[in-house]
Every structure is written in C-alpha cells, then in structure tokens.
Amino acid sequence: MLSRLHHRNLVKLIGICIEGRKRCLVYELVPNGSVESHLHGDDKNRGPLDWEARMKIALGAARGLAYLHEDSNPRVIHRDFKASNVLLEDDFTPKVSDFGLAREATEGSNHISTRVMGTFG
Numbered sequence: 859m860l861s862r863l864h865h866r867n868l869v870k871l872i873g874i875c876i877e878g879r880k881r882c883l884v885y886e887l888v889p890n891g892s893v894e895s896h897l898h899g900d901d902k903n904r905g906p907l908d909w910e911a912r913m914k915i916a917l918g919a920a921r922g923l924a925y926l927h928e929d930s931n932p933r934v935i936h937r938d939f940k941a942s943n944v945l946l947e948d949d950f951t952p953k954v955s956d957f958g959l960a961r962e963a964t965e966g967s968n969h970i971s972t973r974v975m976g977t978f979g
Contacts, residue, residue, distance in 0.1 A: 867921050886953075888953050892944060893919075919944050933962065934957075935963050
C-alpha cells in the first residue's frame with residue numbers, strides 16, 4: 859500500500875529488503891527529527907519552535923492526512939497519528955511516517971469504531 863502513496867508531506871518508501879524471514883523497509887532520510895523531539899526532546903541546543911514553523915508543520919501534516927483520507931488511491935486511515943510520527947525536513951517541512959497500523963478505507967463504509975487505536979506517546 860505505502861509504495862502507491864506519493865505526497866510531499868508523507869515519508870517516501872525507497873525500497874524493501876527481504877532476507878529469509880527478515881524484512882526491512884527503507885525510507886528516505888528526514889534529517890531534522892520528529893515534532894516530538896522538538897517539543898519535548900532533551901536537545902538543549904535547539905530553541906523552541908517559532909509560530910511560523912509550528913504553522914508550517916500543522917498545515918503540512920494536515921495536508922498529508924487529507925491526501926490519505928480523500929485523494930490517495932486507495933484511501934488510507936493512518937490510525938497512529940502523533941508528534942513522534944511526524945518527521946521534519948531541515949526547513950521544517952513535515953512528513954507523516956509510521957504506517958504500521960494504517961488500513962485502507964473501504965468505499966462506501968460508514969463504520970465508526972469505538973476501539974482505541976494507536977500507540978502510547
């Protein structure tokens with residue numbers, strides 16, 4: 859599924875490696891850490907994110923999710939969206955990552971789940 863998703867605010871899948879029973883996904887390098895590391899990290903050399911960077915991150919992440927929900931084929935529900943799963947380029951362009959819990963949204967489905975999904979954090 860991930861190999862068919864292409865948007866500037868989604869992390870790119872570069873390739874896959876399969877060796878015996880081991881599998882490894884290879885993604886593009888997103889060098890500036892996660893939103894979580896910028897908000898709550900131990901790196902004291904980084905100052906707080908200014909409002910311009912925060913707005914760029916929020917809008918870009920929202921665009922990535924909107925693409926998944928509305929424009930991708932197949933449509934995708936991420937199910938684990940959180941600060942640690944939004945990676946940042948050097949210019950603070952956000953990339954939504956970690957599609958381990960993602961599922962295809964079936965056409966015409968209006969099922970609403972009350973079960974909690976995602977991971978802690």
